[in-house]
């Protein structure tokens with residue numbers, strides 16, 4: 061077989077239905093092979109490599125099955141560095157196949173070789189942003205590289221992996237045996253020891269103010285059912301990181317939402333008053349920990365911590381746990397379920413705690429609700445979230461982008477199912493929401509897919525419109541148009557005496573707000589579109605766009621002067637942080653909780 065055939069047959073054997081790829085002289089060899097195999101594996105070719113990788117990332121998040129990207133040598137592959145960093149920091153698997161120069165030309169500086177320090181050195185560019193990079197330089201190296209690459213991508217904490225293939229390796233032939241496909245995600249699960257589980261349950265039954273903090277690990281291990289059962293049995297409230305959202309239906313009274321500066325007040329109150337936190341597949345990054353300043357979101361070590369993760373690097377990274385457990389989230393929850401079943405716990409001890417939680421939820425509701433009912437032009441942010449919530453069916457997929465628009469969704473969106481709210485969280489790469497929606501829709505063709513994307517984010521990847529038309533991918537883009545990079549503008553205004561520089565979109569000396577006419581832009585690409593400036597029109601426009609079942613863009617003019625209310629804090633040392641707008645820091649006695 062030709063090397064390119066070994067690769068494409070392996071992808072097909074691995075039930076990978078798509079390659080999201082962009083051409084270049086380096087990869088024409090495998091493009092021709094994919095042509096021969098086109099009834100068994102589909103090539104989707106977006107207009108920018110960044111989009112290809114965001115699409116693959118979102119596809120995985122929806123289905124928990126990976127696809128491959130294909131890029132050429134040099135610049136084409138350099139364009140996927142950002143989306144791979146994004147996928148790595150959010151534990152999303154994809155196989156990034158990159159092409160390289162022919163091995164016989166290594167070190168001669170052929171067209172597009174990177175060789176300042178080592179021959180065909182693309183793996184060194186990509187190394188920090190993938191779990192592993194493989195560079196097979198002969199066809200007989202492909203079987204092992206393919207098997208190891210796909211196994212690495214899906215095992216433990218999933219993530220992107222690179223297969224870098226010199227031009228001749230696609231073309232040359234050898235007599236090789238096809239490798240076995242890698243085990244699917246979650247085929248192999250780790251668990252806690254019986255002693256660890258007994259110790260956890262001892263702590264849980266002793267706790268008077270316990271809270272569970274769930275992250276992407278719970279989503280990835282598909283532990284929603286077990287989480288829900290455990291939470292209902294034990295009556296322990298749940299705080300969620302963005303990528304853990306929906307593992308417990310967020311309309312459940314025990315769901316407290318997100319924590320941190322842009323979190324919900326009940327979550328921060330519960331986090332800072334808890335005597336025990338059970339963190340499962342969550343990693344206490346700065347944004348979900350109020351930059352680790354005690355008293356805003358958490359109070360470790362005063363609060364006891366059980367921390368469970370499949371990645372040893374996350375256990376104790378920021379807060380040394382009282383019990384650290386290296387285990388898969390679903391296995392751990394099943395083990396807790398069987399141990400607590402044996403001990404038949406009485407939950408009356410939590411009555412006072414649940415009453416506090418209920419009071420915080422009511423205070424938050426009373427504070428925020430009136431703003432959700434205001435009609436205005438430009439539209440208030442709350443209205444956009446509220447109308448999306450009321451129009452989107454529970455199984456719809458929301459693909460979020462980056463910026464203040466996302467902050468509003470983190471604070472107020474109620475995800476009903478896991479894998480239905482996709483967030484660029486760890487790396488916050490702009491364009492993920494607008495581009496990822498295409499991959500999400502290919503992963504779930506029967507479900508509505510809506511991307512909420514900032515005007516700044518969308519303008520980074522506007523060619524997603526072309527791809528939606530070329531491949532008839534009916535996604536709806538809601539462009540949150542506030543005429544600027546407003547999340548960054550707000551940081552400027554807050555920290556630097558109210559001065560704005562380089563963060564709003566202006567035209568001319570008198571600084572008239574400027575943006576392209578996004579709806580006209582979309583129409584120019586063949587996508588139906590409408591501009592919405594009055595809140596009264598938004599709901600109907602969104603309903604219409606979803607019903608149309610074709611690519612659709614709503615250019616929604618949103619008020620840039622209404623800010624999400626902070627309920628925790630965030631700090632960029634050495635600049636000072638701000639106190640929460642709603643709620644306040646709580647510092648318990650220094651002594652750890654008994």
Ligand SMILES: Cc1ncc(C[n+]2csc(CCOP(=O)(O)OP(=O)(O)O)c2C)c(N)n1
Pocket residue numbers: 462463464465466487488489490513514515516517518540542544545546547548
């Ligand atoms: C690729 C990339 N470039 C820059 C940033 C820094 N950044 C974070 S949010 C943001 C502004 C986003 O603007 P927009 O999409 O309009 O969202 P808004 O905050 O206005 O809602 C920028 C520039 C980033 N996260 N990613």
Ligand SMILES: [Mg+2]
Pocket residue numbers: 463514515516540541542543544545546
């Ligand atoms: Mg904006």
